[in-house]
Amino acid sequence: MTCLPAHTDRKLGLVIDLDTCVGCQACVTACKEWNTGGHMAPLTDIDPYGGNVDGVWFNRVHSYEHTTEMGGRTVNFPRSCLHCETPACVTVCPTGASYKRASDGIVLIDEDKCIGCKLCSWACPYGAREFDGDVGVMKKCTLCVDRIYNDNLAEEDRVPACVAACPTSARHFGDLGDPLSAVSQLVAERGGVDLMPELGYHPTNKYLPPRAHTQRAASVPAPALEPVRAEGGFLGWVDRMLSN
Amino acid sequence: MHPAFSVVFFTTATGAGYGLLALLGVLAGLGFIAPDFWLGLIGMGLALGLIAAGLLSSTGHLGRPERAWRAFSQWRSSWLSREGVASVVTFVPAGLFGIGWVFFGHTGGWVAVAGLLAAIGAVVTVCTTGMIYASLKPIAQWHSRFTLPAYLIFSAMTGSVLLNALLQGFAVGSNILQAVCLLLSLLGWGWKLATWRYNDRLEIPTSANTATGLAGGTVRSLEWPHTEENYLLKEMGFRIARKHSFRLRQITQLLAFALPVLLLATVFALPWPIATALSVLAAIVQFAGMLVERWLFFAEAKHTVTLYYGR
Numbered sequence: 001m002t003c004l005p006a007h008t009d010r011k012l013g014l015v016i017d018l019d020t021c022v023g024c025q026a027c028v029t030a031c032k033e034w035n036t037g038g039h040m041a042p043l044t045d046i047d048p049y050g051g052n053v054d055g056v057w058f059n060r061v062h063s064y065e066h067t068t069e070m071g072g073r074t075v076n077f078p079r080s081c082l083h084c085e086t087p088a089c090v091t092v093c094p095t096g097a098s099y100k101r102a103s104d105g106i107v108l109i110d111e112d113k114c115i116g117c118k119l120c121s122w123a124c125p126y127g128a129r130e131f132d133g134d135v136g137v138m139k140k141c142t143l144c145v146d147r148i149y150n151d152n153l154a155e156e157d158r159v160p161a162c163v164a165a166c167p168t169s170a171r172h173f174g175d176l177g178d179p180l181s182a183v184s185q186l187v188a189e190r191g192g193v194d195l196m197p198e199l200g201y202h203p204t205n206k207y208l209p210p211r212a213h214t215q216r217a218a219s220v221p222a223p224a225l226e227p228v229r230a231e232g233g234f235l236g237w238v239d240r241m242l243s244n
Numbered sequence: 245m246h247p248a249f250s251v252v253f254f255t256t257a258t259g260a261g262y263g264l265l266a267l268l269g270v271l272a273g274l275g276f277i278a279p280d281f282w283l284g285l286i287g288m289g290l291a292l293g294l295i296a297a298g299l300l301s302s303t304g305h306l307g308r309p310e311r312a313w314r315a316f317s318q319w320r321s322s323w324l325s326r327e328g329v330a331s332v333v334t335f336v337p338a339g340l341f342g343i344g345w346v347f348f349g350h351t352g353g354w355v356a357v358a359g360l361l362a363a364i365g366a367v368v369t370v371c372t373t374g375m376i377y378a379s380l381k382p383i384a385q386w387h388s389r390f391t392l393p394a395y396l397i398f399s400a401m402t403g404s405v406l407l408n409a410l411l412q413g414f415a416v417g418s419n420i421l422q423a424v425c426l427l428l429s430l431l432g433w434g435w436k437l438a439t440w441r442y443n444d445r446l447e448i449p450t451s452a453n454t455a456t457g458l459a460g461g462t463v464r465s466l467e468w469p470h471t472e473e474n475y476l477l478k479e480m481g482f483r484i485a486r487k488h489s490f491r492l493r494q495i496t497q498l499l500a501f502a503l504p505v506l507l508l509a510t511v512f513a514l515p516w517p518i519a520t521a522l523s524v525l526a527a528i529v530q531f532a533g534m535l536v537e538r539w540l541f542f543a544e545a546k547h548t549v550t551l552y553y554g555r
Contacts, residue, residue, distance in 0.1 A: 060469035068461030094325035095314035116307020125382035127549035136307030193457040207457040
């Protein structure tokens with residue numbers, strides 16, 4: 001049923017640190033690599049080596065320039081499914097293919113029931129769902145449901161592929177419904193925020209804003225070449241010769 | 245939003261079809277339109293034909309149309325599922341009414357009951373179509389108080405103009421229906437102008453700042469995650485209409501409202517064959533205009549995902 005569960009036992013999700021993300025795209029490729037053989041496989045690529053490359057990805061990293069009165073900076077911004085507490089993508093589904101799990105809050109699609117009407121992708125404000133034109137069904141992030149409960153993997157590997165791949169630990173995985181979990185405490189400590197809170201989807205995933213600008217280093221660097229003071233001696237002679 | 249022709253035709257055709265069905269169900273069921281085999285056959289054929297063609301067309305944009313039957317299951321949460329259920333259920337009283345009125349020549353009694361039920365089903369179905377769009381929060385131009393009434397007004401408008409053309413064709417036109425058509429077309433025109441005015445002044449709280457969680461200042465897209473357009477940009481980042489919206493809005497006003505009003509107004513003063521020709525022309529021109537209107541409805545709608553791409 002596409003009605004939402006009244007309560008989920010856990011709220012599994014991601015915490016993404018916009019301060020430490022360097023935009024290396026490792027999470028993007030790790031996600032694609034794992035999931036093209038995983039629960040929602042395949043992540044079809046169309047014309048991958050041609051002029052009109054297109055394909056299904058669950059995780060995309062944007063780059064933004066954020067300018068405030070404190071100065072400007074580049075922010076790398078990974079965007080994927082936020083596994084919302086009130087996901088309209090689930091309730092609009094006419095077939096029951098989309099569902100939110102009562103056990104851990106993960107939003108999934110049953111590919112065998114999806115008719116490819118695309119309404120769920122219209123209902124998602126975050127662009128988390130991408131249509132696979134080759135298979136004719138909608139696809140989305142599974143929070144690596146086939147990794148996090150996978151007994152065949154070593155315990156430290158039972159995290160989403162994007163989290164495992166991140167070289168700067170900008171991605172954290174855990175239970176955001178438990179206020180004592182490491183991710184919940186990280187969110188509390190760093191002032192983690194919801195994306196588009198005004199729309200009322202109550203995303204589970206949280207984003208940690210970049211830390212405040214530091215005053216120790218000037219935001220605008222000093223000129224690279226300072227004029228050399230005219231003086232005598234050997235250096236003065238070199239200066240005069242090179243200036244001619 | 246990308247205006248898929250299958251969906252543009254679907255909403256326009258079923259809107260007109262359900263409008264015509266509701267009017268026939270009420271007016272003919274209660275005996276205001278005398279039973280006439282050919283009038284009934286063409287009228288009900290047109291109404292049910294438009295509905296069936298629209299519903300078939302709507303399956304054209306599905307990725308897996310062979311599974312469309314599954315869409316009847318989630319009526320408890322999904323407006324799209326409710327639309328599917330309502331549209332199919334409406335065929336039952338509509339079919340009974342058609343048999344009673346067209347083939348047996350009855351009015352009143354069970355035919356009137358079936359006609360009224362078909363009319364109720366038609367109105368409910370049009371409401372569910374409107375709510376599919378009105379319930380989508382990421383698209384501010386649709387998630388407004390204008391959307392649901394628009395679907396109902398345009399359905400009544402196109403349905404009544406079709407019925408008028410039909411009755412004029414059988415030389416049983418009525419001045420009252422003619423006047424209703426005129427008033428509904430003017431109401432539709434006014435509603436569309438008010439909707440555009442509202443949309444043009446729309447200020448939504450969602451911005452690139454709230455989309456990225458970066459508070460204060462400006463957030464400018466430096467680089468997309470991909471070099472070519474992806475599904476999100478093709479489906480939700482459609483921009484052609486915004487470039488030509490002024491001209492397309494003029495075409496909509498001319499075809500969907502101005503010309504039909506002018507044609508219907510002149511029909512009052514004209515005798516049978518010319519009145520018929522102009523009434524039919526009004527219906528055809530209005531249908532074409534409504535296709536442009538519906539195309540713009542999709543193409544001018546802006547989805548919040550475009551904020552991530554700086555569009």
